Amino acid sequence: RNFLRQRPPPPARDQFAGDEEFLATRYSLPTWIVRQWRELFGERSEAMFAGVNEPATAAVVVNVRKIEPSRALEQLHASGAQARPSRFVAESIVTDRARDNDGWWWTQSESSAMVVDVLLPQPGEAILDLCSGRGNKALQIGARLGGEGSLTCVERDPAKVAALQRRLEGAELSAAIVTGDATADLLEQRQFDRVLVDAPCSGVGIIGRHPEARWKKQSTDGERLAVTQRAVLERAARHVHRGGVLVYAVCSTDPRETTEVVEGFLAHENFERGLIPAAYEAHLTDANDVLIAPGIEGRDGFYIARLERRL
Known part of the structure; x- marks a missing residue:
């Protein structure tokens, strides 16, 4: 029971031959992915390793043929959902209640x-x-x-x-x-x-x-x-x-x-x-x-x- 209540401590760096093996074990990732992301993203990579071990953000895309995104956002708020417009895509809404809604909007990252x-x-x-x-x-x-x-x-x-x-x-x-x-x-x-x-x-x-x-x-x-x-x-x-x-x-x-x-x-x-x-x-x-x-x-x-x- 105590094990279930407490997360095990992270592995010690000096237990591993190199950084990639250490990071792969710490973040439960294949070593080749760790290596590739470090090469591509540099200093940002460790935040990525941590991020992919957290729940992914959910979102919906609004059918702008049927409803305005602002109106869809109001309906999501009225249903008790946490929701905000995407900073990138006008018809995308980031929400904790991402589910299809009879063609009015649909789940899409x-x-x-x-x-x-x-x-x-x-x-x-x-x-x-x-x-x-x-x-x-x-x-x-x-x-x-x-x-x-x-x-x-x-x-x-x-x-x-x-x-x-x-x-x-x-x-x-x-x-x-x-x-x-x-x-x-x-x-x-x-x-x-x-x-x-x-x-x-x-x-x-x-x-x-x-x-x-x-x-x-x-x-x-x-x-x-x-x-x-x-x-x-x-x-x-x-x-x-x-x-x-x-x-x-x-x-x-x-x-x-x-x-x-x-x-x-x-x-x-x-x-x-x-x-x-x-x-x-x-x-x-x-x-x-x-x-x-x-x-x-x-x-x-x-x-x-x-x-x-x-x-």
Whole structure:
């Protein structure tokens, strides 16, 4: 009983051969993640190690087609929830009672909502969402379009396609859904104003939300998944109008899945980096991509690159 009441003391530094082994044990993380984050984030990394061992911050995205975010915030407060607007995304609300509400809003992390905010879809545009999954970002895009323009979603998993269709109907939003592999030639020569690649990834950025997953990940995951990520990104590029926008996003911080994929793509494609909204200035890399550090203020780790096809 005494053990249950008292947290065991942290391990002593002198019991370990090096800092990485000590930090990995202290914060219950694989050594390779500790090493990678220290290289990427420097002095901030220890706050991240601690942060991913605390509950992740929850949030909802408001269906702006049906309700104003300010009104949704009032309703959450009236229900007794603690809630505040996101400092980054207008339709995102950080709350301790994040749950779906019949298409009026849905559970979606603040970092995930940032992806669509960087994409910046506008009413009247044609948007392509590759690797749509169950559709959080598709719903957010559809709501921003406001009934004007078109949204096409591509997803290979039939169960996720069914969930996406059901959720779109519940939110009173419309989209054309194509079932198939995002690396395949499914859309012929169709082109779009904006294309989102929410690529399959290692998920190392969201281990704070899924603590058990940290031990299932391997240090080789990034290298393996980058093969698919490059293929999806190159396929997506064929569908972007001249002057159009291509956003590449992963819930990972692994350079093999982030900067290395994008730099390799830019080396042989007619694209360049585009402007990122000013709200993200504190989270920009030297190359002007968004990199959200996992565990800081309870956020998920995300990488977002905004690319534009040259005229």
